[in-house]
Amino acid sequence: MNRLRPPATRPPSRTLEHGFRWLCLLAALLPVAVLGVLLFDVVRTGIGRIDVQFLTSFPSRRPEHAGIIAGAVGSLWLVGLTAAIAVPIGVGAAIYLEEYARRGRLATLIEVNVSNLAGVPSIIYGLLGLELFVRALSLGRSLLAGALTLALLVLPIIILSTREALRTVPRGLREAGLALGATRWQVVRQVVLPLAIPGILTGSILAISRAIGEAAPLVVLGALSYVDFLPDGPMAPFSALPIQIFNWTSRPQAGFAVNAAAGIIVLMATLLVLNAAAIITRNRMQKRLGR
Amino acid sequence: MQTTVDSDACLSPPYRTMEPAQMSNPGVAAKLSVQELSAWHGEKQVLVRVSLDLPEHEISAVIGPSGCGKSTLIRCLNRMHELVPGATHRGSIQLDGEDIYASGVDPVLIRRRVGMVFQKPNPFPTMSIRDNVLAGLRLTGMRPGDLDAVVESALQQAALWSEVKDRLREPGTSLSGGQQQRLCIARALAVEPEVLLLDEPCSALDPIATTRIEDLLGTLRERYTIVIVTHNMQQAARVSQQTAFLLQGELVEFTETDALFTKPKDKRTEDYVTGKFG
Amino acid sequence: MARPASMRRSRRVGEALIERSMLGCALLSVVTTAAILAILVRQTGEFFAEVPISAFLFDTQWTPLFADKHFGIWPLLAGTFLTSAIAIAVALPFGLLAAIYLGEFATPRIRGVLKPTLELLAGVPTIVYGYFALVTLTPVLQKFMPELSGFNALAPGIVMGVMIIPMITSLGEDAISAVPGSVREGAYALGAGKLATVFRVVLPTALSGIAAAVVLAVSRAVGETMIVAIAAGQQPRLTLNPQVPVETMTAYIVQVGMGDTPTGTLEYRTIFVVGATLFAITFAANLLSQRWARRFRER
Numbered sequence: 103m104n105r106l107r108p109p110a111t112r113p114p115s116r117t118l119e120h121g122f123r124w125l126c127l128l129a130a131l132l133p134v135a136v137l138g139v140l141l142f143d144v145v146r147t148g149i150g151r152i153d154v155q156f157l158t159s160f161p162s163r164r165p166e167h168a169g170i171i172a173g174a175v176g177s178l179w180l181v182g183l184t185a186a187i188a189v190p191i192g193v194g195a196a197i198y199l200e201e202y203a204r205r206g207r208l209a210t211l212i213e214v215n216v217s218n219l220a221g222v223p224s225i226i227y228g229l230l231g232l233e234l235f236v237r238a239l240s241l242g243r244s245l246l247a248g249a250l251t252l253a254l255l256v257l258p259i260i261i262l263s264t265r266e267a268l269r270t271v272p273r274g275l276r277e278a279g280l281a282l283g284a285t286r287w288q289v290v291r292q293v294v295l296p297l298a299i300p301g302i303l304t305g306s307i308l309a310i311s312r313a314i315g316e317a318a319p320l321v322v323l324g325a326l327s328y329v330d331f332l333p334d335g336p337m338a339p340f341s342a343l344p345i346q347i348f349n350w351t352s353r354p355q356a357g358f359a360v361n362a363a364a365g366i367i368v369l370m371a372t373l374l375v376l377n378a379a380a381i382i383t384r385n386r387m388q389k390r391l392g393r
Numbered sequence: 394m395q396t397t398v399d400s401d402a403c404l405s406p407p408y409r410t411m412e413p414a415q416m417s418n419p420g421v422a423a424k425l426s427v428q429e430l431s432a433w434h435g436e437k438q439v440l441v442r443v444s445l446d447l448p449e450h451e452i453s454a455v456i457g458p459s460g461c462g463k464s465t466l467i468r469c470l471n472r473m474h475e476l477v478p479g480a481t482h483r484g485s486i487q488l489d490g491e492d493i494y495a496s497g498v499d500p501v502l503i504r505r506r507v508g509m510v511f512q513k514p515n516p517f518p519t520m521s522i523r524d525n526v527l528a529g530l531r532l533t534g535m536r537p538g539d540l541d542a543v544v545e546s547a548l549q550q551a552a553l554w555s556e557v558k559d560r561l562r563e564p565g566t567s568l569s570g571g572q573q574q575r576l577c578i579a580r581a582l583a584v585e586p587e588v589l590l591l592d593e594p595c596s597a598l599d600p601i602a603t604t605r606i607e608d609l610l611g612t613l614r615e616r617y618t619i620v621i622v623t624h625n626m627q628q629a630a631r632v633s634q635q636t637a638f639l640l641q642g643e644l645v646e647f648t649e650t651d652a653l654f655t656k657p658k659d660k661r662t663e664d665y666v667t668g669k670f671g
Numbered sequence: 672m673a674r675p676a677s678m679r680r681s682r683r684v685g686e687a688l689i690e691r692s693m694l695g696c697a698l699l700s701v702v703t704t705a706a707i708l709a710i711l712v713r714q715t716g717e718f719f720a721e722v723p724i725s726a727f728l729f730d731t732q733w734t735p736l737f738a739d740k741h742f743g744i745w746p747l748l749a750g751t752f753l754t755s756a757i758a759i760a761v762a763l764p765f766g767l768l769a770a771i772y773l774g775e776f777a778t779p780r781i782r783g784v785l786k787p788t789l790e791l792l793a794g795v796p797t798i799v800y801g802y803f804a805l806v807t808l809t810p811v812l813q814k815f816m817p818e819l820s821g822f823n824a825l826a827p828g829i830v831m832g833v834m835i836i837p838m839i840t841s842l843g844e845d846a847i848s849a850v851p852g853s854v855r856e857g858a859y860a861l862g863a864g865k866l867a868t869v870f871r872v873v874l875p876t877a878l879s880g881i882a883a884a885v886v887l888a889v890s891r892a893v894g895e896t897m898i899v900a901i902a903a904g905q906q907p908r909l910t911l912n913p914q915v916p917v918e919t920m921t922a923y924i925v926q927v928g929m930g931d932t933p934t935g936t937l938e939y940r941t942i943f944v945v946g947a948t949l950f951a952i953t954f955a956a957n958l959l960s961q962r963w964a965r966r967f968r969e970r
Contacts (some may be wrong), residue, residue, distance in 0.1 A: 129764065129765045129767075129835050130769035130789060133833050192702050219704060221887070221954075223894025230703070254703050258700065259702065275515055282584055286686065286690070289532065315798065317796070318797075318897055322928035351901055391938075
């Protein structure tokens with residue numbers, strides 16, 4: 103057996119291999135570490151700025167008087183409206199593609215379309231929203247126009263993740279339902295959806311968090327960066343958290359950079375909460391389903 | 394429907410010269426009558442002009458090597474075949490003399506009259522044992538008055554009642570494999586079908602669970618017409634009155650089970666039942 | 672033959688209605704694409720009714736907002752190319768090495784932790800990356816490069832590179848994992864070491880998948896907006912110098928979008944012309960990526 107044991111000193115190729123392995127690991131970890139450092143720097147800069155005044159004030163020419171209330175409330179409106187529009191449509195489209203569509207030209211056309219839309223830059227959606235919702239449909243530079251635009255933007259994400267979720271439901275369960283004399287919709291409603299809901303929910307929350315951080319289409323659409331009132335309905339003009347951050351970042355005075363950092367903390371904290379909620383929802387529901 | 398695939402070269406099975414095209418058992422009423430049924434998956438033909446009459450209140454077994462079209466045959470009997478993308482068929486099937494593939498016939502209503510149990514036990518994972526039994530009624534929006542009576546009756550028929558009557562609220566997936574399969578039988582029976590199709594119902598089960606299901610089929614025969622697909626010839630011999638032998642999509646022989654196993658008319662049947670292939 | 676009612680189609684109106692509405696939802700995506708195309712084509716058409724195509728293609732200046740108007744797309748293309756190239760230069764080595772680690776070295780447990788962690792990079796809003804580029808990274812870089820302007824292509828390029836690493840890693844790993852184990856075993860059986868196997872056998876086999884990943888990353892970098900709008904500047908300039916302010920196509924659209932350009936004017940139409948150019952480039956890149964990705968999946 104001794105002859106098969108590796109020699110005491112590693113041959114150079116083994117050392118090289120070992121080094122390469124560490125290089126690869128480093129390549130995976132370094133960017134994450136960089137992100138960590140950058141975020142830490144933001145927190146250090148901005149955390150002291152977060153107080154009641156900052157959270158409840160409107161924008162101001164003077165950085166120490168400015169706050170995020172207009173942007174935050176605008177973002178809440180946007181997210182609520184976007185979810186209300188995009189989730190039902192996205193889930194419906196996914197159900198059609200997974201449960202109803204027969205293989206054929208129409209299904210292929212829709213599928214190719216959805217995956218291409220997922221790759222269209224967000225700013226193009228801004229141009230679409232500007233021409234279609236703001237001008238053609240005369241919605242003006244309103245929350246509704248913004249939410250419709252964001253809804254179209256996240257629709258492909260919701261469709262793709264819902265399809266994934268539907269695909270995890272075994273085919274045999276659908277057949278069992280159909281063999282009992284249930285219709286397609288009865289099977290979808292009562293067998294498939296209950297099992298797929300955790301996945302659908304997680305995917306939808308992740309899509310919505312994409313919408314929260316999105317600034318480019320809203321800028322093109324004409325979201326405002328200086329708003330001294332809260333929206334009173336979906337037709338109101340609006341600001342949004344990322345727009346506010348964009349505005350502060352672009353200003354030369356140092357005080358606004360601190361505001362931007364504080365705004366980023368609020369934005370990232372919101373995203374963190376949403377993502378945690380997505381994960382917890384999924385885990386809890388999967389436990390309930392005994393999987 | 395397809396018209397291209399069948400050529401007469403592959404269509405001259407000897408039985409056709411020996412017997413009339415319709416293989417049937419005279420004297421017994423046919424519950425399901427299959428006539429000249431061909432079926433395809435995409436371009437591949439899996440059934441070649443199969444004709445047979447399945448008698449009422451009897452158990453008919455369908456045997457044959459893997460890929461001979463057994464499953465496709467019974468999936469045509471409740472119109473489940475057409476759910477597979479690219480699946481097509483030709484020919485007709487009559488349930489009590491009515492063509493189930495005629496235009497205007499609702500497959501959903503056919504499936505309520507012709508129930509099915511699958512190879513792998515597939516209770517609905519989100520539902521309790523009780524809800525699984527009631528699934529057919531709930532899914533289809535039927536509301537019978539006494540749900541408890543339905544649950545007990547279906548589970549009694551499936552010989553599962555005594556084992557689960559104290560745990561009806563537990564998930565259906567908490568049962569053993571054999572129990573799950575009997576639960577699936579109970580689920581199929583709860584919608585009161587006339588015909589019960591079983592697609593290799595014991596292939597995922599151990600011998601003891603298999604025996605219980607085979608015993609069960611004997612009693613179910615009094616109320617239902619049963620068609621069972623099996624890859625196990627002994628099982629066919631034990632439970633059925635009629636047996637059909639399929640080979641490469643062709644019906645080679647369909648006759649009384651005893652006769653098929655003891656004095657097969659076709660050489661290929663003889664080779665198969667004596668274990669020369671398959 | 673008379674059929675009893677029991678087998679005939681019963682009330683399925685609701686059922687058909689549901690299917691129709693689901694189909695409607697699905698068709699909305701087709702309508703969206705059609706609307707994007709219609710809007711871009713229409714506005715672009717009206718733009719070229721006033722500005723000759725030659726001015727768009729051959730002029731080397733882009734100054735539609737000035738009194739002396741020039742409509743040459745090249746400065747914007749150059750800015751886009753420069754920032755994207757820097758991003759790919761950063762993302763490709765890191766993303767690919769990380770993909771190799773995940774596909775060839777990592778145990779399932781490490782993978783389970785590392786993959787979602789890397790995905791975090793793509794989950795951070797681009798506005799936050801923009802802040803990093805302008806407020807954090809540029810001052811740091813200026814310590815080493817005194818020539819570096821406050822707005823430049825380098826810092827946003829690097830930051831954008833970090834952002835698109837997960838895209839290269841994820842698709843690249845798919846491609847590496849899709850290489851059959853038998854191919855690796857064939858190499859090992861010849862006595863090849865891990866390194867030789869990875870570089871001589873696995874990566875060449877996975878090449879089309881890796882190329883798909885890179886092209887997709889390019890498309891993402893070209894379309895990225897906020898990072899470059901914040902940190903690269905707003906000066907359309909035909910240069911490949913990463914140290915000076917430039918303007919990308921996306922940043923130009925943002926610049927006009929923020930101002931109060933009246934609709935229907937030539938200035939207003941320029942953002943759609945630039946948008947159409949951007950759409951064409953990203954669309955072509957996405958198609959190419961899909962084609963190459965399909966090639967490795969089919970094998």
